[in-house]
Amino acid sequence: MTIPTDSKQVSQSHCVQPETELVQLGRDPMSHERAVNPPIQRGSTLLFDQAADLYHAGPNQPIKGYGLEGLSTQDRLCEALTQISRGMGAVLASSGLQALTLALMATTKGGDHVLLTDSSYGPTRRFCREVLGPYGVETEIYDPRIGAGIEALIQPNTSLIILESPGSLTFEIQDIPAITAVAKAHQIATLIDDTWSAGLYMKPFELGVDISMQALTKYQSGHADVLAGALITHSPKWLAKLKSMHQMLGIGTAAEEAWLTLRGLRTMGLRMAHQDKVARQIAAWLEARSEVAQVLHPALPSHPDHALWQRDFTGAGGVFSVVLKPVATAKVHAMCEAYRLFSMGFSWGGYESLALPSSLNVKRRFPSQHAQGPLMRYAIGLEAPEDLLADLEHGFSVLNDA
Ligand SMILES: Cc1ncc(COP(=O)(O)O)c(C=O)c1O
The missing domain is CATH 3.90.1150.10 (Aspartate Aminotransferase, domain 1)
Incomplete structure (x- = not known):
């Protein structure tokens, strides 16, 4: 039997339309025994043959150090999600809410001021109030329709603006470019809950957002049987920070959940x-x-x-x-x-x-x-x-x- 050698791993040039991307992204049959779908790779311990590599491995290093960082199944999902949203990298979490709280931990510190849309998913607001609050992070709720008027709410210690468009339950659409333009002018990070569009119907980074959060529990997995979340960014700085916080919080996402989510993406x-x-x-x-x-x-x-x-x-x-x-x-x-x-x-x-x-x-x-x-x-x-x-x-x- 002749085994084809040309890898069909997707490159951006193959993907003209979103439907095509969803079929092609995050799989490379030639690298896993030519099966259409990637395997489920489970693992905690990763082995080293060079002692010197042991302490030079990890989330922001050239080689992985430990299974919590995710192995090939999770990597394939991150690749696909990154490309769908037009980012440069992603980290996974075990639920959408965990992805949100990871992002909040990575973007704030005691003494900061955070602006949160009134239309946010309820548990985001609760985490800001009940967890970040006692750590000295003040959260101010803003009108989702504020647009460029958000500038009036900015304080010298504002570190983050949280958007969600459309809003949970009430479906207000925010003027994302107007808000992100103000944030950029003041060097403030922006985080959007983009679960509603799944990165498919809206491209957050083209609208100026720094970090996009998606509850993969919803459309990506699509069958009410998976809990997972992702943070996607187009910024090397934010990717490194998110990966580092992901490691410090000990967040892992099971290979089965990543695999089911990839399957749902198709x-x-x-x-x-x-x-x-x-x-x-x-x-x-x-x-x-x-x-x-x-x-x-x-x-x-x-x-x-x-x-x-x-x-x-x-x-x-x-x-x-x-x-x-x-x-x-x-x-x-x-x-x-x-x-x-x-x-x-x-x-x-x-x-x-x-x-x-x-x-x-x-x-x-x-x-x-x-x-x-x-x-x-x-x-x-x-x-x-x-x-x-x-x-x-x-x-x-x-x-x-x-
Ligand atoms: C807008 C939005 N964001 C985030 C989440 C959290 O996702 P998960 O259920 O995966 O924690 C939900 C869940 O309902 C949601 O509706």
């Missing part, structure tokens, strides 16, 4: 495109319902930040929220419990549709920007749209009768 483009199309259809249908006060979906022309979304994003995925007209919580719960296809649960980005009853005013400093009423977050899965619409219709009939 279909992520198709899944997200389908979820995007169906979510927009459902969001438009919901907008016309008498029970609904406002649909918070940035790809709808009615969204207040639609123009910013059009400027900075190429797609929208499957998650959005709806503000219902004021109605008793018990009725909302009855509606959610009556759904046959939408299940209740946290997270999103899987193949199954989810409905999450929530509240707009939970721990928000600038809550008045939306219609007031109970909030529902919907995550659209891969079911047929007509079945999902029938389920929503059934839920409204229960809401109206309950």
Whole structure:
């Protein structure tokens, strides 16, 4: 048998379109017995044959020192994620939240001032308040729609601006280039939670961000059976700092989780495109319902930040929220419990549709920007749209009768 010798490892020049990239990135069949997918490589101890190398190995050294740094499976995933977001390197964590907290530890120190968007994922805010606060880092919450006005909040000790666009639950789109331009002028680091676009529909570094965080638990793994996170950067300085903090905190990501995430990436483009199309259809249908006060979906022309979304994003995925007209919580719960296809649960980005009853005013400093009423977050899965619409219709009939 002739074994082909030309390596088909992907180079940027092979990848014209994102769908092609997702198929090609992070694998090199010729380097692992010509199997299409990379192997799962497990390991803690790494062996050395030169004693001198023992203490010159590690995360920012030419050779690895220990399995916590991740072996080939994790490396393949980092390569793929880096290229999707157009960065220069990545580190993995065992959840999206762990990736966020790693980034916060690497970008702050006692005495610093941090600016955090009011629309952030709740646990980010809690970590800032309950962990960074007692270590002497002050966190100030800002209006997600502040844009270049963030300059007025900058203090001599501001070290970090945290963005999330669109925001968790409320889906405000931030003016990322306006905020990062101010940050750069003041030499302040910027960190974005880019889980919503998965690096596919938005390119954070082209918009001036320093570090992008993605919860791989969502779209990348895509099947509600993996917990993982990543920090991606285009800056050698930040990559070295993130790797160093990653080592000091002892963070490791299992090879199986990295492998499953790589496997998920192969279909992520198709899944997200389908979820995007169906979510927009459902969001438009919901907008016309008498029970609904406002649909918070940035790809709808009615969204207040639609123009910013059009400027900075190429797609929208499957998650959005709806503000219902004021109605008793018990009725909302009855509606959610009556759904046959939408299940209740946290997270999103899987193949199954989810409905999450929530509240707009939970721990928000600038809550008045939306219609007031109970909030529902919907995550659209891969079911047929007509079945999902029938389920929503059934839920409204229960809401109206309950
Ligand atoms: C916007 C956002 N960021 C981060 C996370 C955290 O991800 P993980 O569940 O992997 O910790 C989540 C989880 O729901 C999220 O919605």
